[in-house]
Amino acid sequence: MRKTAEPNQKTIEHAEVGTVVFKKNPRSKRITLKVKTDGTILITLPKSVAYKTAEPILEEHIAWIKVQLEKAKVKQKKTALSYKSTYQIRNKTLQILPSDRDALRISNQEDRIEILCPQIWDLSKKEVQEQLQHLITEILRSEAKNYLPERTEDLASQKGILINTIRVKKVKTRWGSCSSKSNINLSLYLMLLPDDLIDYVILHELAHIKHQNHSAAFWNHLEDLLPRAKALDKQLNAYRIPFL
Numbered sequence: 001m002r003k004t005a006e007p008n009q010k011t012i013e014h015a016e017v018g019t020v021v022f023k024k025n026p027r028s029k030r031i032t033l034k035v036k037t038d039g040t041i042l043i044t045l046p047k048s049v050a051y052k053t054a055e056p057i058l059e060e061h062i063a064w065i066k067v068q069l070e071k072a073k074v075k076q077k078k079t080a081l082s083y084k085s086t087y088q089i090r091n092k093t094l095q096i097l098p099s100d101r102d103a104l105r106i107s108n109q110e111d112r113i114e115i116l117c118p119q120i121w122d123l124s125k126k127e128v129q130e131q132l133q134h135l136i137t138e139i140l141r142s143e144a145k146n147y148l149p150e151r152t153e154d155l156a157s158q159k160g161i162l163i164n165t166i167r168v169k170k171v172k173t174r175w176g177s178c179s180s181k182s183n184i185n186l187s188l189y190l191m192l193l194p195d196d197l198i199d200y201v202i203l204h205e206l207a208h209i210k211h212q213n214h215s216a217a218f219w220n221h222l223e224d225l226l227p228r229a230k231a232l233d234k235q236l237n238a239y240r241i242p243f244l
């Protein structure tokens with residue numbers, strides 16, 4: 001008898017470990033279980049295998065999953081903002097310092113930005129982390145608006161490229177984008193990159209004005225604009241925003 005096909009994905013709430021995602025993958029040959037660094041528990045199974053077949057495997061591995069979840073937590077904690085955290089926003093060093101005031105304050109100087117944080121606050125608390133992240137994002141937004149549009153216009157005029165609008169946005173998933181109408185969007189998180197990588201992203205988007213894809217013609221054009229483009233692209237792909 002033919003069974004009706006099960007959906008490609010299913011999520012359950014497990015009493016001990018929380019959300020578990022089951023995914024069917026036509027390419028997998030066996031059932032695999034993993035805990036991702038963000039704490040997602042994922043069970044992948046071949047398309048022909050029923051979800052209930054994987055359930056005993058999940059139960060057998062509950063202890064192991066708990067250990068992996070703890071490890072993921074420790075890893076996530078490492079990237080939390082602390083008094084030891086320093087970030088480079090182009091030529092400025094950003095640092096969080098303890099202060100005896102009772103509210104957050106920013107001191108913005110020529111070569112450094114200090115976030116003065118009440119020392120009575122518990123930095124390990126989620127609300128404090130969120131406030132600090134929000135503040136850093138606003139600092140980055142302001143620095144980005146001062147730098148990125150002007151730099152983009154300079155590079156565009158140097159290369160003889162016409163652009164329409166330039167916008168700075170809070171985008172975590174990509175550094176930049178370019179529309180068919182020559183509108184350029186840049187992520188404010190670019191400000192955490194070294195100058196040569198910022199220029200690379202800008203020139204990459206400028207190159208998209210001529211080629212709206214990543215074809216060989218696009219890369220040739222980009223390498224005309226910036227001879228080290230491919231090497232810089234590799235460097236950029238290895239980069240992770242430290243506190244996100």
Ligand SMILES: [Zn+2]
Binds near residue numbers: 204208214
């Ligand atoms: Zn691109």
